Amino acid sequence: VGKSTLLLEVAAQAARGGRRVLYASAEESPGQVRLRAERTGALHDELFLASETDLATILGHIDAVQPQLVIVDSVQTVSSSLIDGAAGQPSQVREVAATLIRVAKDRGLPVILVGHVTKDGTVAGPRVLEHLVDVVCHFEGDRQTSLRFIRALKNRFGPTDEVGCFEMTGDGIAEVPDPSGLFLSQGETEPGTCVAISLEGRRALPVEVQALTIDTAAPNPRRVVHGLDASRVAMVLAILERRAGIKTSNLDVYVSTVGGVRFTEPAADLAIAVAVAGSIQQIRVPRTVAAVGELSLAGEIRPVTQSAQRRNEAKRLGYEQVVDDRSKTLRAALNDVRARNTSRRPERDIPPF
Structure with a gap:
């Protein structure tokens, strides 16, 4: 649907605004992400990329880079060595999310987690993930059209009745200011x-x-x-x-x-x-x-x-x-x-x- 494309654009915008950003991609290789960044114009000196699936390694990158924004794509593909089981299992998702949220609160660091959803629209894995975070946004769209909507289902800092309208283009995600x-x-x-x-x-x-x-x-x-x-x-x-x-x-x-x-x-x-x-x-x-x-x-x-x-x-x-x-x-x-x-x-x- 374009989650990675949207978040790469968010990371690039934050980097252009003077923030240091760490993008942890557990699904794609650095070469794949860089090709997308070149195509969408998202390359920046303050945007750092890590292709890791181990939680401890991602935390080590956070200590080394000292970012002001962290994006983890996706939480279902990251695993912790402290918990038995493969990545994506409820226990692993719960532990990874809880650890990242603890780091975010201790350091005042905003963290964006990508979570896949099932066919009925619920988060794949434990529903406790929605209770742990402060904001839940649902990014949806039809494969037959280029239009995408992002809705806030939960927001501890603002309203949940806003919706963003975007269009998926060859150059990335573009805002649609008036989709009438x-x-x-x-x-x-x-x-x-x-x-x-x-x-x-x-x-x-x-x-x-x-x-x-x-x-x-x-x-x-x-x-x-x-x-x-x-x-x-x-x-x-x-x-x-x-x-x-x-x-x-x-x-x-x-x-x-x-x-x-x-x-x-x-x-x-x-x-x-x-x-x-x-x-x-x-x-x-x-x-x-x-x-x-x-x-x-x-x-x-x-x-x-x-x-x-x-x-x-x-x-x-x-x-x-x-x-x-x-x-x-x-x-x-x-x-x-x-x-x-x-x-x-x-x-x-x-x-x-």
Whole structure:
């Protein structure tokens, strides 16, 4: 995902700022790290590299170099001779982390530890590692896209609702100051698209939801979902059919987000409903309209968290109308969108919802 690339950039920035940095890479050889540093422009006289897997040797390098920042990549590949077992076992991870944290507190030395995570997102090894440290940041991204997010899950010195957005390039990690346009399609709007406002930490991002519906004679219509919660999409389709009179049980439905972003919060419900309804009844939603809201099983639109911030961000980005819980019901929201339909010549007559 780019953990080593990001931390090498952090080390280089700290070295340029006058700090002496020790980068202990237990996974890669010095030649591999130097090649990456040359490619990303991270070489500096105050940046020292050690390729070691033994904890005592790393501590010896700390005594010799006297750094002002230490990076250990990764804690699961470092072992201590005082504990039996191979590197990566819970006892080894606990001992290595506890020793490095003790050194950090005794010397007032900031230490960054890299820890791999399992498929469900938890730290591989003991959860005690999260309790020992002061800050836990989760660095995530999709292999199919170059976008990366870093989130603070725990922070003893500040808030945890911030998120950093970066892009993985050939020259390393680059900051994305305003990623608003990354999750929107280009060109003229088509039936079956709707923009929602997602909340990543304190940052509101517009995300385009696209839907495609096709008639099918199969007894079990297909439901293909990418970037969204499949169970919520199925619930929205049931609400559309029951509460808005839009039949979806005889259609193959494909729903996806643009740009590979994951948008699984309930605020996506209304945008999914508008996109599916637009695909079925050939409604073009203007680029100036966004939809944000959670749908209840009764067809009501419920307010979402930070709704005022989402509306303000939508206004800043040029969205003239935000369809949300002020429309009260799904039928009212769909009629609001239909009133702004930009399709000049619909394929068939569109009755009111």
